[in-house]
Amino acid sequence: MAKLSGSKIIVECLLEQGVDTVFGYPGGAILNLYDELYKYQDRIKHILTSHEQGAAHAADGYARASDKVGVCLATSGPGATNLVTGIASAYMDSIPVVAITCNVGNNLLGKDSFQEVDIAGIVMPVTKYSFIVRDGNKLADTIRRAFKIAVSGRPGPVLIDITKDVTGDSFEYEYKEPEKVKPQVSVTEEEILNTISLIRGSKKPFALVGGGAILSDASEELRTFVSKVDCPVADTLMGKGAFDGSNEKYTGMVGMHGTKASNLGITECDLLIVIGARFSDRVIGNAKKFAKNAKILHIDVDAAEISKNIKADYSLIGDARLILRKLNARLDPVHHDEWVAHIERLKDMYPIKTNKSNLTGEYIIETIDEKTKDDTIISTEVGQHQMWTAQFYKFKNPRTFLTSGGLGTMGYGLGAAIGAKVAMPDKTVVNIAGDGCFRMNMNEIATATRYDIPIIQVIINNHVLGMVRQWQNLFYGKRYSQTILRDKVDFVKLAEAMGAKAKRVTTKEEFDEAFDEALKSNTTFVIECEIDSDEKVFPMVSPGAAISDVFDEKDLKINPIK
Structure with a gap:
């Protein structure tokens, strides 16, 4: 001592x-x-x-x-x-x-x-x-x-x-060895057997995966479980990467900007298996109409989350990875060919299409997805660009998507990208921001250049607070109160003044070239992308509506919001 x-x-x-x-x-x-x-x-x-x-x-x-x-x-x-x-x-x-x-x-x-x-x-x-x-x-x-x-x-x-x-x-x-913390599970053998019986009795099961599956490192067990249950899989914003976004069973994100296949599938299912998700209001929409045809099985480490927002018919409390291991060990494969085929038809009927006619937020995200490796870490700020990232980037691995899901913090992504790159120096790290978010904490570019941290900062600049403007356009009679940002700020000059390399692009070809250069540069690189102010994120669910009432641009033309 x-x-x-x-x-x-x-x-x-x-x-x-x-x-x-x-x-x-x-x-x-x-x-x-x-x-x-x-x-x-x-x-x-x-x-x-x-x-x-x-x-x-x-x-x-x-x-x-x-x-x-x-x-x-x-x-x-x-x-x-x-x-x-x-x-x-x-x-x-x-x-x-x-x-x-x-x-x-x-x-x-x-x-x-x-x-x-x-x-x-x-x-x-x-x-x-x-x-x-x-x-x-x-x-x-x-x-x-x-x-x-x-x-x-x-x-x-x-x-x-x-x-x-x-x-x-x-x-x-006096030095002490750190105490090892073991993941906890408080489920009984009877609960496991009852859960297996519940799954085997289901004709239309659906899995919904949240951030808890990532925090418990349950991806491998989740893949095995989904294969055995033979069910479609949707994720929350926080759950992205827990299940491979390119897997044929994957239906996309659920909720306010979720896919029609996910929102309609969850509405139709008879058993919703929720793994490490807390039923956020942006996920469930109208709580009274959420998964109204389904029994709810909720797997979560936090007992306080059970029946807090959505009543659970069954629950298993504990670490998701360990619980899935217990279920996998006792569950024989079941088949739901007709149900899975139905969900595939929904995916075919209601795909999320990329507008590739010019430089759009959708095109930017899809291009980043095509040009980066599966282990690339993507961080975002909060708003339209965050939703486009969730929709169009196919996250295949856990811990590759960093975003402020619960608090929705504008200014989060750049600091998070710096932290991620310091932690994982061998991985490419890209932060995707809107112009409104970037100006919140853009001074952290100086941090990245001070320490030669080679992150790529993409700014999707529509000169407005895009998500707020979208709501104003749809629900507030196009009264754009304090959401127009057409000022004299030059992000390229600001980035260069802080020691970064920076480019402004206005076309698809310019973005492709700039992003390729950024990937090869091994330096802090800022790309400002000019897009149209009235681009919107679709599909969408109106505030307070059921997730089954999800709509897109085509639906709006038939039934305009009044």
Whole structure:
């Protein structure tokens, strides 16, 4: 046992947990920790982001891409509060992140001191747990507990706030091996047998896959399960990549911008097997009409999700991978040829078609899909480009799609792309943004160039807030209140000023050439793509409508929205 400064204990505990990279921004209250990080720079890499929010998103992207815990740091006051949006994004999508902030000294707490804020209280609703460490003797065990909480059960973010005097004073420290967290399953043999009986009695089963299947690394077990059940598969936005998007059983995304085959198939099925999804409002539409002909079997690690939004007839609580293994071991293959053929007909009748007449958002995404490898990591911001990516990029592997699904955070993708590339340096990383989202955190291009992080940033620029404008066009009488962005901002010049290579394209041919160049460049590369302001994402379900009421442009011409 040795006596170390609080800051040194923090760094040693990070090393205990296998942390090799942190993202952050220094300040007065956290200065002792940054002084210690200087001494450990050969063992822990620190990425200085341009803004604390970028650090939180980078830690999130690092975690999603690598299946490790992401770590971000910030000082007290505004530094800490700037992390909140990123922490909330991680919380909504169940991403394991540990955020470490430092506060004013114990003697200054509660006195409205300079840059003092109760960050542990502020983030309480959007973390699995938040700590404030005022006693250095509890520091090491608090950090260890935070990492364990972040990855246990349903993963999520944890915040540790540490007073400045604790980081400067000395305390006893002894190395401890990190505690291994085993995935939990609380299902009985009877529940497994009843579930198998339920599946065997179904004539029209349908599987819906969410982000929990990715977090539990259940892709292999999922493929086996789908093959044995012989059923079509849809995914939520967060579930993309859990099941191969090029597989013949795959029907596409479900929900507000889901395919007709998925939305109609789920409406018609007699058994909906939901694996690691939480029945978000954007997935289910009108809850009273969702899968109204089906019995619902819900598999989830979080018991609180069962019957929260949609009543489950049956449930299995625990790690999705382990539950699927148990089911696969006892389930003999069944066949639903007629049902699968019916869903195939729906896919043929209602394909999502790409407009290739000129440079469109759809064409851009489909081209990126064609030109990149299956292990490419795609991150997005939030809006039309996010939905086009979900519709037209065929994700074949888990942990290759990073997006803010639950919170819908504009400005998420660029920081996440940086974190993903740092975590997985041998993979191509592309962030896809709209012009409205890009301007939220575009200063992180400077972070990428500072560290020579070769990400590709694609900006689909329609000079409007595209998704909001689409709603205004369809539901608000074309009153485009504050959604037109035709200003004098030049993204190419801005990117070049921050040290990136940048090109603006207006045609399909120019985009093809620019993206090929970006793939070969091994540098931070920004491509601004000019598209029409009135492009829309279809299919679509009106807010509050049943997902079976999904419509496209052809439907609108027959039955215009009034």
